[in-house]
């Protein structure tokens with residue numbers, strides 16, 4: 001299959017993801033690398049989309065854990081001091097338990113990969129750990145936002161070439177139209193591109209098949225329609 005036939009720039013290698021030849025200029029412009037090898041413009045866009053999905057998931061999870069930790073910790077601290085103030089020591093004890101609960105919750109849901117000593121300390125100083133986790137989680141959220149911004153920029157700067165590649169792929173490989181099903185929605189084209197990508201090594205593995213099904217579901221494409229699209 002020809003890649004960008006209009007492009008006569010020297011070819012410097014192949015895309016690390018789909019194996020299509022890429023030019024020096026495309027290699028230079030590749031924001032993402034896989035094992036230090038550049039990607040073609042289309043794969044940059046696909047990779048950026050995957051980055052957005054994974055960073056968004058991580059971000060949502062981090063926000064959830066951070067908010068729950070904060071609520072537990074704050075209610076613990078408030079109860080603790082309220083108990084002291086009104087000499088209702090049941091509340092004080094409950095406050096301590098809540099603060100420790102906050103730390104344990106953070107420890108279980110936001111491990112900081114710092115080794116078992118830190119985590120053991122975390123158990124002893126659970127409320128403190130909750131505070132540290134709070135900080136780490138919000139840094140993580142900010143990192144996710146950066147990752148998403150970066151991916152969006154990649155999509156913006158490569159999307160023209162991506163659409164061009166997809167259009168030529170569908171045009172070249174789509175057989176003569178039957179029942180007017182020769183037009184594809186943007187999502188269907190995305191599915192076809194992903195399928196072709198997986199097929200580029202000759203076959204669809206079980207793992208790839210599972211991912212494709214998941215992807216189709218996410219795009220709102222029925223299994224019947226997906227099978228149809230794969231024949232394109």
Ligand SMILES: [Zn+2]
Nearest residue numbers: 015018040043
């Ligand atoms: Zn590629």
